[in-house]
Amino acid sequence: MDSIRETHYSSNCGNPSLIDVGNNGAASLASSSSSSSSTTSSRYENQKRRDWNTFGQYLKNHKPPLSLSRCSGAHVLEFLRYLDQFGKTKVHAQICPFYGLPNPPAPCPCPLRQAWGSLDALIGRLRAAFEENGGKPEANPFGARAVRLYLREVRDMQSKARGISYEKKKRKRPPAQQIPTPPFPPLPPPPPPQPGAS
Numbered sequence: 712m713d714s715i716r717e718t719h720y721s722s723n724c725g726n727p728s729l730i731d732v733g734n735n736g737a738a739s740l741a742s743s744s745s746s747s748s749s750t751t752s753s754r755y756e757n758q759k760r761r762d763w764n765t766f767g768q769y770l771k772n773h774k775p776p777l778s779l780s781r782c783s784g785a786h787v788l789e790f791l792r793y794l795d796q797f798g799k800t801k802v803h804a805q806i807c808p809f810y811g812l813p814n815p816p817a818p819c820p821c822p823l824r825q826a827w828g829s830l831d832a833l834i835g836r837l838r839a840a841f842e843e844n845g846g847k848p849e850a851n852p853f854g855a856r857a858v859r860l861y862l863r864e865v866r867d868m869q870s871k872a873r874g875i876s877y878e879k880k881k882r883k884r885p886p887a888q889q890i891p892t893p894p895f896p897p898l899p900p901p902p903p904p905q906p907g908a909s
């Protein structure tokens with residue numbers, strides 16, 4: 712699908728800012744804090760930190776390297792497309808006989824993608840994390856118009872391809888799939904936990 716390429720313009724977030732992705736304290740949390748007895752809100756916070764950390768890693772591994780302050784909506788789109796390779800949601804092509812069937816009776820070679828609901832939730836968390844880490848709301852690449860348009864496009868495409876309507880009220884939301892942490896190159900060990908930081 713090349714139609715999305717047209718949205719690949721850079722949105723205006725050229726504001727130089729003082730965000731330091733390496734200094735957000737997220738790295739110490741990403742490794743092995745998997746206590747399952749946390750409340751919903753701290754699970755959200757943990758997930759948000761993990762996502763933020765993942766995005767920071769993505770920027771570091773970006774070629775050429777990319778700093779958060781120069782990150783635009785177009786880079787966020789790149790990131791979302793990159794995540795698709797780890798997706799688990801079958802999205803049928805229009806030529807597939809199962810296009811539009813919610814429960815296809817047989818396997819097919821259509822690609823797996825990140826579900827729209829996952830991406831939408833991810834962007835929400837990253838958008839919040841960006842501002843919590845000192846980013847200016849008006850420079851928030853996760854709130855860029857291109858990102859909103861892309862998400863809408865994904866939603867429409869997936870809803871048609873899977874025969875599932877996402878148009879209903881949001882109150883009965885299916886549990887969003889967690890975005891798996893992509894296999895980045897090994898990281899240096901995290902700093903020892905600070906006493907009192909929990």
Ligand SMILES: [Zn+2]
Nearest residue numbers: 803807819821
């Ligand atoms: Zn298919």
